[in-house]
Amino acid sequence: MSMNAADLPLDQIGPSLETITKAVDAGFVDKSFLPTPPPTDSGDDGTDGDGNGDGNDGNGGGGGGGANTQTDALMTLRTLLSQYGLDDLGDVLYQNYTSGMINLSNPDAIMFSIRNEPLYKKRFAANEARLKKGLPELDPTSYIELEKYYRQTMQANGLPAKFYDQTDDFGNLIAGDVSPAELQSRITEGFNAVAQADPAVRQSFARMYGVGDGELAAYFLDPEKAAPLLRERARAAQIAGRAQEQAGIDLAVGTAENLAQRGITGEQAMAGFSEIAKLGELNTTFKGEQEISTEQKIGATFGYDPQAQAAIDKRRRERMGEFMGGGSFASTRGQTSGLAQAE
16 A cells, blocks of 8 residues: 555654744744644644545645645755855755754754765865864855955955955965954055055065066965065065155165064155265265265164264265365365365
């Protein structure tokens, strides 16, 4: 003798109304997907039929209710999956449910049951990279919230849309464990500090680090480059820009970064290199004098090379003494200088 759905135990034909209701009370499923309860005033609870109906009349009411519940559970699970872009895993997840692997009242278990599916791994691909780095795997909700923060931060700072128009675009940031606060710092203290600066700064950055205007965003958002290093390089470019602008000096990368590490700001660099330019003839080494290098002049000006400062002061005194002595400065040096002409 054959059996229909009405003769099967409820745990073999899908979730019961009681289970779904508990899930609703837990705030996990949408009430709109609950089956409509049968009328209570008909006097027919489906138990006095012959069990062979199709669920559309009073004789087979029990079987029809089970089928509706199955459909509602499947719709509920698919609605959950759509929040994560995993709609195509609806059938797989429902099989996990009907086989007893999960229940609707445990959201974590529901998502955990499909974490080895290829579609799941592709959607949350950065988790694999995180695990290889010894970082914890992010649950789907945290992962998507992080993507949302990244997108909002980039939009608010006016970055090109190509950096946040696909979920894959955030993979490197998530794999690199870049927090929203760190991302904001990378943009404001790194990218914006260079991209919104004057041409001298942008040209200096390109000269020192080989990164042009069109590559700046990708450069500063690369999690493989530590945020403090990027901020330092941005400051170094600002300092180098002021050196070229005020004194015609193309700073070496190491010198610019050294000044940045010492906390020299763009404004301080502007003032300092302006003073170096004002050294005038002292910047020129004449026969018989010991050369004072550009590095020494910079160290003296910014206060970290007292020996260089002493050398500059000595040259200034010697030249002033020769000038005051009646013009022997030009003849003894064998060159024409601004001081000799002034005499």
